[in-house]
Each structure stands twice: as structure tokens, then as C-alpha cells.
Amino acid sequence: MLSVEGLNVHYEDLQVLWDVSFEVNDREIVALIGSNGAGKTTLLRAITGLLKPTSGYIHYDGITLNNKRPHKIVGLGISMVPEGRRLFPKMTVLENLEMGAFLKDARQEKQETLKLVYEIFPVLKERSQQLAESLSGGEQQMLAIGRALMAKNSFLLLDEMSLGLAPLLVENIFEIVVQINNAGITIFIVEQNVPMTLRVSNRAYVLESGHIVRQGDAKMLLNDSNIKEAYLGMSPV
Amino acid sequence: MGQTLIYGILNGALYGIIALGIALVFGVMRYLNIAHGSLIILGAYGSLILFRLGIDPFASIPVLMIILFLIGTILFKSFFSHFIGFSEGNKIKNSLLIAFGLMLVIDNLATLIWTGDERCITPSYSGISFEVFNVRIPVIGLAGGLLALILIFILHLFFTLTYFGKSVRAVSQDHEAASLMGVDINLTYLISFAISVSLASIPSVLIGLQAFSPTVGIRWFNKGVIVVMLAGLGNIYGVFTAGLFLGILEAISVYFFGAPYREVTGLAVFVLVLILFPQGLFGRKGG
Numbered sequence: 271m272l273s274v275e276g277l278n279v280h281y282e283d284l285q286v287l288w289d290v291s292f293e294v295n296d297r298e299i300v301a302l303i304g305s306n307g308a309g310k311t312t313l314l315r316a317i318t319g320l321l322k323p324t325s326g327y328i329h330y331d332g333i334t335l336n337n338k339r340p341h342k343i344v345g346l347g348i349s350m351v352p353e354g355r356r357l358f359p360k361m362t363v364l365e366n367l368e369m370g371a372f373l374k375d376a377r378q379e380k381q382e383t384l385k386l387v388y389e390i391f392p393v394l395k396e397r398s399q400q401l402a403e404s405l406s407g408g409e410q411q412m413l414a415i416g417r418a419l420m421a422k423n424s425f426l427l428l429d430e431m432s433l434g435l436a437p438l439l440v441e442n443i444f445e446i447v448v449q450i451n452n453a454g455i456t457i458f459i460v461e462q463n464v465p466m467t468l469r470v471s472n473r474a475y476v477l478e479s480g481h482i483v484r485q486g487d488a489k490m491l492l493n494d495s496n497i498k499e500a501y502l503g504m505s506p507v
Numbered sequence: 508m509g510q511t512l513i514y515g516i517l518n519g520a521l522y523g524i525i526a527l528g529i530a531l532v533f534g535v536m537r538y539l540n541i542a543h544g545s546l547i548i549l550g551a552y553g554s555l556i557l558f559r560l561g562i563d564p565f566a567s568i569p570v571l572m573i574i575l576f577l578i579g580t581i582l583f584k585s586f587f588s589h590f591i592g593f594s595e596g597n598k599i600k601n602s603l604l605i606a607f608g609l610m611l612v613i614d615n616l617a618t619l620i621w622t623g624d625e626r627c628i629t630p631s632y633s634g635i636s637f638e639v640f641n642v643r644i645p646v647i648g649l650a651g652g653l654l655a656l657i658l659i660f661i662l663h664l665f666f667t668l669t670y671f672g673k674s675v676r677a678v679s680q681d682h683e684a685a686s687l688m689g690v691d692i693n694l695t696y697l698i699s700f701a702i703s704v705s706l707a708s709i710p711s712v713l714i715g716l717q718a719f720s721p722t723v724g725i726r727w728f729n730k731g732v733i734v735v736m737l738a739g740l741g742n743i744y745g746v747f748t749a750g751l752f753l754g755i756l757e758a759i760s761v762y763f764f765g766a767p768y769r770e771v772t773g774l775a776v777f778v779l780v781l782i783l784f785p786q787g788l789f790g791r792k793g794g
Contacts, residue, residue, distance in 0.1 A: 320683060340686035349687075356684035358677045369677050372670065373689040421689065 271296050271456055272317070272348075272425060277326035279309075279316050286312045287480045290326070294425075299447070299457045301467045301488060303501060304477035310460040311353050313477070314429050318350050319343045330425070345373055350427040355414040359403035363394055363413055366402050370420030379422060387416040390446060408439040415446070425456045432463040444470050464501040468492040509642045511762045512755060517648035519754020520655040521713055523747035525727055526734035527662070528706040530746045533735065535679040535699040537595050538587065538602035542610040544728030546704055549613055550575055550711025551628075551719045552621060558628050564712045565650060571708035579704030582609070583697050591696055610724065617721035625720045633716070651713045658709060659747050666743075675699055733777050739787025749788060753777075 272294040279287040286309045294300045304310050315321040317328055319340035328335040335343055358366050367387060371380040388395040391412040397405060402413060411431060418426060428447065432440040444466050451457050461467040468474055468488045476484035476497070484491065491497050525547065532538050550571050557567040586609065590601045636643040666672040677685040678695045686692050714727065730753070738749035753773055760772030780788060 318687060320686070339691075340683075341689045341691045344687060344689040352684065352687065356681055356687070358680045358684065360680055361673070361676060365673060368670075369673060369685070369688045369690075372674060376689075377670065417688075 271331060272458065273327075273329045274313075274317070275327045275329075277313070277316065277328065278324045279312055279321060280324045281312065281321075285324075285480065287316070287323075290477075290480070290482055292475050292482060292485070294456060294458050297451070297454060297456055298473065299451050299459065299471045301471040301474040302458065302460045302477055303462070303464050303467060303474060305462065305501070307479075308477045309480040310477055311429055312480075314350060314353075314427050314460055317343075317427065318348065344421060344423070347423045348425045348427065349418040349421045349423040351414045351418045351429060351431065353429040353433070355410050357402040357410055357413055357417070360401060362399050362401055363405070364398040366413055366417050367394070367398075367420050370417035371422075373421055376420060376422045380420070383420050383422060387419055390419075390449065391416050407434050408436065408443075411435060411439075411443060415443070419450070424454065426450065426458070428457060428459040428461075430461060431459070432461060432466065440466060464497070465492070508762060509640070511758045513642055513644055514648075515755040515758025516751060517645075517652050517754070518757065519751035520652045520747075521710060521750075522730045522734050522753050523750025524655050524658060524706065524713075525710045525731035526738070526746045526750050527658075527743070528703045528710075529728070529731045530735045530738070530743050531703040531706065532700055533740060534743050535675060536591065536696050537598045538606075538700075539599055539732075540606045540703070541603055541725070541728055542606040542613060543703070543707060543731065544724030544726065545610045545613040545617075546575065546578075546724070547707045547710045547714060547727055548719055548721065548724040549617065550707050551715035552617060552626075554712050554715045555626055555628055558630070564628050564630060564716055565654075568654075568708050568712055571711055572705045575708050575711075576701045576705035579701035580697060582704065583700040587700060588693070588697070591693065614722050614724060621721065623720055623722070625718050626715075627718045628712075628715045630716075647713070647716050651709075654709055654713075655747070658706075671695075671698070733773070737777060737780055737788055742787065745788065752788070 274293070275291050277287055277290040278285065290313060292300075292302075302310055302313065312321065316323045317335065319335065319338050319342070323336060330346060330348060333346060335346070338346075358369060361369070367384060368380065371377050371383060376383065393409055394413055394416055397409065402410065405413060415431070431443055435443070440463065447457060447459070448470050459467055459471065468491055471488040473486065474488045474491050475482050476491070484497070525543070529540060529543050532540050553571055553574065554564050554567045557570065558564055562570070586605050587602065590598060593601060632646050635646045637646065637649065666676055674685060674690045674695055677688065678690060678692050682692050685695070710727065734750045734753050735746060737753065738745035756776055757769050757773045761769050764772065
């Protein structure tokens with residue numbers, strides 16, 4: 271579905287991603303783990319068109335995304351829940367969700383999709399008339415995910431969902447991610463929270479200083495001693 | 508006193524509409540269009556031409572709206588679209604520079620075409636006023652005030668009920684997030700700029716009915732930008748109220764201190780408000 275080949279990205283004169291290649295197949299949950307500053311968000315910004323890669327290819331369902339503008343890429347089927355949520359602060363919960371359904375096709379199914387989103391996140395229905403900026407951190411994360419779902423796209427990018435959230439909430443949200451995937455949506459999840467992420471994913475890639483250094487089955491990586499040491503804070507046995 | 512207040516309110520409504528146009532462009536794309544006043548004067552000349560062709564000034568408003576909308580799209584595509592991706596600070600500086608050049612071109616073209624003479628559109632109802640409770644309300648002023656209210660109402664409906672209106676608000680709050688929703692932000696910028704220029708059509712006619720000459724545009728821009736800052740930069744809603752505030756304030760100062768102090772009082776209070784409320788009276792960042 272999504273395939274990235276030999277991607278190089280520069281941020282002004284600094285190279286941030288080096289020859290990055292990976293793929294995400296239909297209905298998978300694939301994770302990209304790495305510490306702060308590894309280049310994860312840069313990669314997602316390149317996929318969604320917010321950044322132009324220097325070289326390499328990004329293909330989605332056979333279409334090259336490389337030089338397309340962000341709003342066109344959303345139209346092709348990829349939605350993102352951005353790092354830091356990026357809600358519209360002075361708009362209500364309902365208005366934020368409505369903006370999620372901005373695309374022509376999504377707009378037509380808006381009412382039904384809204385019902386679904388309210389079922390997954392009942393708190394959003396309660397707070398539908400409140401301004402997005404007045405919500406708690408966890409509620410904002412739910413709104414960000416709900417808003418991305420409103421586009422009815424089949425590919426979802428999740429950027430650092432768990433940042434700043436209490437552990438119980440994080441568990442809750444990861445459960446919902448699995449739910450969403452079961453409903454047929456392919457998920458590419460970028461995270462610092464390694465154990466949770468590997469537990470819900472099929473496969474994972476490890477990004478270190480802009481390079482993909484490991485890849486494989488998620489459970490296998492979870493049990494790998496190097497990963498344990500580097501990302502789970504466990505000392506080598 | 509009542510009489511002064513009425514004039515203050517009517518003037519304030521005019522300031523408010525001018526400020527609305529400036530605030531829209533600033534709020535959405537952080538451009539400061541110093542040529543907005545000159546565009547208003549251009550519209551006044553347009554209304555004058557139409558008046559000589561037999562069209563009532565108020566009836567010319569829809570025509571001017573469309574023409575100014577088109578002019579706005581041409582201006583944006585030709586001059587203002589090139590730096591839309593710059594940082595906020597650079598957008599303000601560049602837009603100011605380009606718009607200043609535009610202002611000079613418009614003002615001088617107008618002087619060439621129509622001479623520097625002061626003009627005024629004088630329909631048959633020019634001097635008529637209503638008398639209510641010992642206070643005289645000019646018909647033109649009243650019509651202007653009503654138009655302003657209707658405009659505010661329509662804009663409110665536009666921003667809250669239409670998808671495009673909501674997308675304009677979204678773009679002004681977080682343009683990257685808006686593009687992730689599928690909003691074509693360049694198109695949004697273009698149309699917002701064009702709407703702002705077309706909003707100049709109402710002040711065009713109201714000022715046309717008073718007095719205007721090719722170079723007074725900047726004075727009206729100054730009023731407008733003071734109101735925008737009073738309301739809080741980026742705030743589109745508080746702008747009209749802030750306009751009324753300035754209008755009433757000026758009127759009161761005329762009553763107590765006399766006409767020469769009108770401008771000074773307005774400016775002095777403006778400075779005071781910014782010192783005490785740096786965010787503006789109603790403002791916070793983003794609209």
C-alpha cells in the first residue's frame with residue numbers, strides 16, 4: 271500500500287533522513303520506533319507532503335506522492351494525526367470533527383461517520399460544543415484521532431500519540447487503535463513509547479539518527495535484547 | 508450629547524467595516540494590506556462613475572463588490588501570492604512593502620485620471636435626516652449603519668455555517684493542520700484576500716457620499732488598523748465593536764475638548780489601551 275524507497279530528506283542544509291526504505295501493507299499495523307530527534311516526524315511530514323524529500327520515492331497504491339501538495343495527498347487516502355494534535359483551538363469539538371470531513375466524499379457521509387466517532391469516543395459527544403483548546407490532554411488526543419477518522423481514509427498515520435498522556439489513557443487509546451485497525455484501516459504508528467507500540471503492531475522499523483537500523487516482526491523485536499537495552503531501559507542480561 | 512453619540516456610532520460603524528477588511532487578511536494570512544484605504548477610494552471613484560451613469564450609490568454596492576473581488580484575485584495572484592509561505596514576521600514586512608507600492612500606484616493613477624480635486628457623490632437624499640428624540644440622524648448614515656449590521660450578520664453566517672467559511676477560520680488558526688484536512692490553503696488565501704478587497708465596497712460608497720480625493724485612502728487605513736489593533740490582532744469578531752468604541756470615543760472627545768482634539772484623543776487612548784491590554788481589548792492570538 272505505502273512504499274518508501276531510498277528517501278533522503280534535508281532540513282535546510284542538514285540531512286535528517288538517510289536512504290530510508292520501508293513498506294506498509296494493507297490492513298497492517300506497522301510501527302516506527304526511535305528516540306527523540308531520530309527523524310520520525312520528518313518522515314511523516316515528507317509522506318504527507320508538508321516537506322519535500324531531496325531524493326527517493328514515496329508510493330501509495332501505485333501513485334507517486336513525492337511532489338504532491340498535502341491536501342491532494344489527503345484526497346488520495348492518507349490521513350494523519352499530527353504530533354501535538356494540531357487541533358483548531360478556537361473551533362468547537364464538532365467543528366474540528368467537521369473539518370476532518372472536509373473532502374467531498376467524506377462530507378457526504380459526515381453524519382454517519384460522526385455517529386461512529388461518537389461511539390468510539392463518547393466524551394467527544396458530551397463536549398461537542400466546547401472549544402478544542404478547553405479540552406484535557408487525553409480528550410484532545412481523542413479529538414485529533416476522531417478528526418482524522420472523519421476523512422474516511424483507509425490509511426492512518428499516527429505521530430507520537432502517547433506524548434504527555436497518563437498511562438491509563440495511553441492504554442485506552444492503543445486499544446482503540448487496534449479497534450480501528452480491525453475495522454479495516456491500515457496504520458503506521460510513530461512512537462517513543464516502545465513496549466505499547468510493539469505489542470499492538472505486526473511489524474516494526476527502528477529509526478536511529480535518520481537511518482533505519484532494524485526491522486522485523488514486532489513481537490520478535492520486543493524480545494530482542496538490544497532493543498530492550500536501548501529503548502526499554504533494561505540492562506543487558 | 509446625544510447628537511454627538513449618534514455621529515460617533517455611525518462613524519464607528521464605518522471604521523468597523525474598514526477594519527473588518529484589514530482584519531480578515533491579517534487574521535488569515537498575516538498580511539498587512541496598507542493599500543486597503545486606497546482600494547476603498549478606488550471604489551469611491553467607481554461609485555462616482557456609476558452615479559453619473561444614473562446608478563444610485565447604494566445600488567452600486569453589489570456591482571462594486573464583484574469588481575473589487577475580481578481586482579482582489581488579480582492583485583493577489585500578481586503580487587501577493589509569492590511570499591505566502593514565508594515566516595510570519597517576513598510576511599508582515601513583505602506584504603507591507605508590496606501593499607505600500609500598490610497604494611502609491613493606485614493613488615497616483617487616481618490623481619492622473621480624476622485630478623486631485625475633492626469629490627462627493629450627491630444623490631437627492633444627501634441632506635435628509637430623521638429627527639428622533641431631539642436628535643438628527645442623517646439618512647445616509649443610518650443606511651450605512653444598517654448595512655454594516657447586515658454585513659456582520661452575513662459574515663457570521665458565512666464563517667459558522669458554510670464549509671468554506673469554516674475552512675477560512677481553520678486556515679487562520681493552523682494552516683498546516685488545515686491542509687491535512689484536505690483544504691487547499693493557497694485557494695483559501697486567494698479567496699480570503701479577494702473577499703477582503705470586495706468588503707471595501709461598502710466603505711467606498713459611504714465615503715463617496717461624504718468627501719474624498721485620491722490621496723485620502725491612507726487616513727482611512729489608519730483608522731482601520733487602529734481598530735484592528737484595539738480589537739486584538741487576528742480577531743475578526745471583536746473588530747466591529749472596537750470600531751464603535753473608537754467612533755464613540757472620538758465623538759465624546761469632540762464634545763468635551765472640541766474638534767481639533769478628535770484625532771489626538773483617539774490616538775492617545777489607543778496607546779493607553781495597548782499599554783494596559785497588549786493583546787487588545789478582546790484579543791488573543793489567532794482568530
